Amino acid sequence: MKKILLIAIAVLSLSSCMIKTEKKARNITVTGTGSIAVENKEATLALSVITRNEDVIKASEENAEKMTAVMKAITEAGVSSDSMNTSDYSIRQEEVDRQFSKKASIQYVVSNRLHINIKDIARTGVIIDAAIKAGANQMDSLSYTTGDTKEAEKQARILAIRDADQKANILVATSGLTLGQVVNIAEREDGYYPVRPTALLKGNGFNTPISAGTTLVQVAIDVTYELQ
Incomplete structure (x- = not known):
């Protein structure tokens, strides 16, 4: 019994030394x-045509006419039709204050947003100019990708x-x-x-x-x- 105890003490002492x-x-x-x-190799452009009129039909007709012209101009500038898509279309009411009238009138605001993928990045400026001249009146975003x-x-x-x-x-x-x-x-x-x-x-x-x-x-x- 004493031998076992002495061996145990020796093992513990050795372990202690190793830890230290x-x-x-x-x-x-x-x-x-x-x-x-x-x-950068390609550009992604988002622009809108926004029209206002007190008659909602006139506002939407004017918007459709301008957007058609914009899409045609962009196509002629070198963008294929499959590289364009409508990303948002909305009609909302907007109050207009009349300077000499106590009563505000309502006009309708029609917004049509077009997303364009430009594969020839060097023509980005040409395409923006063509769209603006054709009737686009709001630039929403412009971003680039490298592939x-x-x-x-x-x-x-x-x-x-x-x-x-x-x-x-x-x-x-x-x-x-x-x-x-x-x-x-x-x-x-x-x-x-x-x-x-x-x-x-x-x-x-x-x-x-x-x-x-x-x-x-x-x-x-x-x-x-x-x-x-």
Whole structure:
């Protein structure tokens, strides 16, 4: 019985020594970023024809006439009919104050919004001018797309890893330590930034200058290294 007790005490003592002498791993985590500019290839334009009249039929007829002219002008400017679609159509009432009358009158406001996919991005300004001249009187939105960004994302990740490695080496350069193996890599979900216009479209005789430029694909990665 005494032998068993002595063995147990010896094991506990050895375990205690091992716990006390165990070294805690030392790590460093840095964030690397990489960016690649990708040329925009297509544009998406949303514009509207808005008409007003105290007679709802007249307001809607005028709107239909103007939108027909707008769609024809856009087609003649080089956009196919399957690249256009009506995204919203509405009729609402609006009160109009009369300067010399105590009673306000009602007029009807008809709005027809057209969505246009422009595959030849260099003609964006031409198409906007054509639509305005034909009767479009409200610009709702203009956005750009780059198409496939997989290759750009791949290159941005490579740059992000290199950036993280450079930062980590600088941080430990004066510490007397050296970088060990990479123990963890995690890409941040918020590392993609798709809008950065930089260039101005010129020429072709149109009056509306449109900045299309490039989209910035950016990746941010957290890298954890061992310290030796």
